[in-house]
Amino acid sequence: MLEDPTAHERRRRLARHHLRFAPKILTRLGEELVPHPDMGIMELVRNAYDADATECSIELVDSARTGGSIIVSDNGHGMTDAELTSDFLLIGSSRKPSSPFTRSGRRRVGEKGLGRLAALRLGRRVKVTTRSAATPGVQYTLGIDWDELDSAHAVEDVALELRDVPPYARVGTRIEIHDLRQGLSIADVERLTRSLTLLTGPFQTESTFKILWNHTAFGYEDLTSTVTDEHLQWAEFHLSGRLGADGSQSAELRDHQGNLIGTATARDLRSAVAGGRRPTTATGGERLFTSAPAAKFDLWMFNLNPRHSVALRDSVQPTPEIKSWLADVGGVHLYHHGLRVQPYGDPDDDWLSINVRRAVLSEFRPYTNNSVGALVVNDPEDRLQPKTDRSGFVQNAAFGELREFARSAIEWASQRRRQIREAERQEQRKRAKAQTADAEADFTEAKKALEEQLADNQGRLDGNFDRASVQRILTTSQLLADQRLREIKDLQSELLLYRALATVGTSTSVFAHEAQQPADRILQEARTVDRRVRRDIDPATVDDRYKPSLSAIMDGARTLQIFAKLPLELLVRKKRDLTYVDIDEVCLATLRLFHNFLSDRCIHVTHDLDGRNLRVRTYEAAVESIVSNLLVNSVHALTRTDGGLERRIHLATRSFVDKDAPWIRLTVDDSGPGIQDASTEEIWVPGFTTRDGGTGLGLTIVRDTVGDMSGRQQAIRNGPLGGARLLVELPASTTSAPAAGNTNDEGEE
Known part of the structure; x- marks a missing residue:
């Protein structure tokens, strides 16, 4: 006999079950998900905000010890029995998606109730008292005993009793968390204090939501001062x-x-x-x-x-x-x-x-x-x-x-x-130089006048000497000394910078010296491997399978040799001796030093050096620093992702006359993107950089070095090659120096 389908369907319905949750899930969702108690308490404050409260009060009662209490109350619209059941006791629910605004028009900020759960779990017992503005004639109380819930087999096995009592409290909600499992630490209270202090201020306009707390319990006499x-x-x-x-x-x-x-x-x-x-x-x-x-x-x-x-x-x-x-x-x-x-x-x-x-x-x-x-x-x-x-x-x-x-x-x-x-610093340096020059002139004049009086009186100062002249020399000497002290003070920050750079240079020279021998060894061993492999294996196979890797190893070793040689050349002692420096010679020497470095980056360099054998009274290392930093600046511009396909640098020198005095101009052009998104003055400022990891000091060093030589520098956004043009002009001299090679030429590196 066939079974009645209706009875079969009935048995299927009787076999349906519901998901149930062990009390342990409350610990996972509450205490463990929200790491700090202040975050849970702040969620209760947010709930008060969503309830359109204008005031929210927080009381800490013996909260530093186990067994203390935390009380959060507000004057919001309160909750009805339905709202208590469908919202407050329903973990994970939120009105925000369906009703993003409160009754007064506030944007809701509360979320899924997990923060509230974390706050309620801080104690072993919770009492909720609420009086709704919708039903002002009745007040509800709800108690939660977490120990009873934790000992149950499932959360839903424990019924929570909701009582309605005659109203005695104002409209709003009061949540009492008693018998704290663990006292609030000083760090907890400090975090809570800071969170409450900054919840609506001190940056916002007058807020419609005010927080009150018992200052003594928080360990402060008055926290309101921090809010202003x-x-x-x-x-x-x-x-x-x-x-x-x-x-x-x-x-x-x-x-x-x-x-x-x-x-x-x-x-x-x-x-x-x-x-x-x-x-x-x-x-x-x-x-x-x-x-x-x-x-x-x-x-x-x-x-x-x-x-x-x-x-x-x-x-x-x-x-x-x-x-x-x-x-x-x-x-x-x-x-x-x-x-x-x-x-x-x-x-x-x-x-x-x-x-x-x-x-x-x-x-x-x-x-x-x-x-x-x-x-x-x-x-x-x-x-x-x-x-x-x-x-x-x-x-x-x-x-x-x-x-x-x-x-x-x-x-x-x-x-x-x-x-x-930086603009202020440059202006201060100009003023300082002018003031120093004036002070030196006054001192020299006063000193000369006094010397003339001493000569007239045969080296003696008697009653006839000019007291004003003595006073003048004393005054001008003090002014000169004060001005020198100001210059020293202005240079202190630069001194720290250059000391740091000197440390980098010294360390680099040590590493470079130690790197030379391994680089030479790698190159030698690669050549040996190439030679031996060709003896044992068909040369065609070597060229096809091994030559590319061997060539890459040797190219890498040569690059390492270049980087090892470069800092050692720049730090040669004689380059720091004051002398008459031939700019053209330094340019050629620097280009030779950078030749392989530039070639590896497919940068084509041309030069047109016509300094007419003019020389600058300075240090060779200073001129080398100028040329090197200008070249490196162009290299960075050319190797950027937005650089042009053709990588070119042109280096030129020219002599000219300014106010009847000989000068020499050094120009560096490149085919990069030029100076963009920055002023031509800004690029010389310390810290300005166009690349990740850059120091922004290269062109600053150029500027300061040129300034020390009483020269000047200029930047042009786009020069003849399309990229930036950087110019340096230095006062020169025709003073003879050791014979130099022919630098009045045009050539390529």
Whole structure:
């Protein structure tokens, strides 16, 4: 007999089951997923924000010990019994996708409830008291005993009792976490304090959401002082930037008085973060961000040297207070939907890598201990996706573009600050030279007048000598001494730089000397292998299978020989003797030294040296440094990804007369991309570089060396070969020197 299909279907339905969860899953989702208790507590604060609360109060009761309590209460709209069941007790649920805005129009910031679960699990017992604005005549209480839940076979086996009681509390919600499993450490409280302090400030306008706490329990007499922005007035620079919803970018930098220093376009910002390189076609200079939400970026940068404040403002800044304030709030913080997102800007989270970049180069870059900033994001489409553990955002394209925007703005501001300081330094050097010359002239004149009086009085100073002359020589000598001290002070920073470079040079010479012998040995052994293989194997087979590898080994060994020889040649002792240097001879010698290096890079070099045997009173090493750095600069330009297919360098010298005095001009042209996305003055500034890993010091050394010779330098964006043209002009002399070879020629290297 056939079975009744209806009965069969009934048995199938009776066999259905549901997924059940062991209590251990609560530990996995709560305590282990959210690593720090402050992050869980902050999630309760966010829930209060989503409930349209204007105030949220946090109380710590004996929280430093096991068994203490944490109480979080708010004056939001509270919860009905249905909302308690469908929202609060449903882990992993969120109203955000279906209802992104609260009743008052706030953008919801709460997520899946895992942070809330982590906070509730801090204690063994939880009591929730809530009174809804929708049902003000009733108040609900809910108790959770975690020990009972943890001992159950499954979570759903333990019923949670919801009681309605006559209302005695205000509309809102109060969550009491009792019998803490572990007391909050000092680090936990400090993290929580910082998170609460920065949740809505100190950078934002007046907030409609206020946090209250019992200061004594937090270990502070008053934390409200850290929330204010009164210390921002002492910032030396203020950087502000905007990222538009359409992907457009801009930035501006102002000084302590609010004066505009400079503005940047999207092209300027991208050029800055690329170290001055011209953006490639794939990442065009005006490329708009397509994924990032709109944002506003502000960064205040401080100088914590008290003497600097006196010189800048003629007033003493409260440096200890500013340092303490920056220790609490320093760093760049990210605000999303009006609230700060952790961990961005935390002491151990340098998410923009500003400390790393400052350590690599430039005291003009800010770091987290001398700057404070906020990146305020307007993200109505929720392009930024929070991580499950609430520790920031998923590293998607939107977040990557947002971070790139902030980094590029900081880098651009650092370059502008460096340019300003370098211009000031150059102006100071000019003034110092002029003042020194004036002081020397006054001293010489006063000394001459006194000597004449001494001669008239037969070497004696009697009652008839001119006291004014003596006073004048004393005054001018003091002025001269003071001016020399200023020059020495101005040169101290340069001295540190050149000491560092000297250390690099010394180390390089040691390594070069030690590398010569292995390079020679490799070349010798490769030739031996080639010779022996040809004896044992058919030469045609050798050429086909082994010759390419052997040739590559020998080419590499020759290159190693070049690199070993180059620093040793540059550091020869006699090149540091003061003499009359023939510029043409040094140019030819340097080209010979660089010949293999340039040939390996397929760079064709021509020269036209016509210095007319003029010489410069200086050190050969100084002229060699100028020529070498100019050549290396051209090599970098030619070997960049956006360099031309034809790699050419042309070196030329010419003599000319300026104000009846002989001069010599050195010109270096190349066929690279030229000077782009930077001014022709900016390329000489210390730290400016067009390549990753560059020091930005090569052309600065040229500029300073030329300045020491009372010469001048110039850059032209595009010369005859299409690339940059760099010129150096030096005062020369016709003083005879040892005979030189014929340098009045045209030739090729």
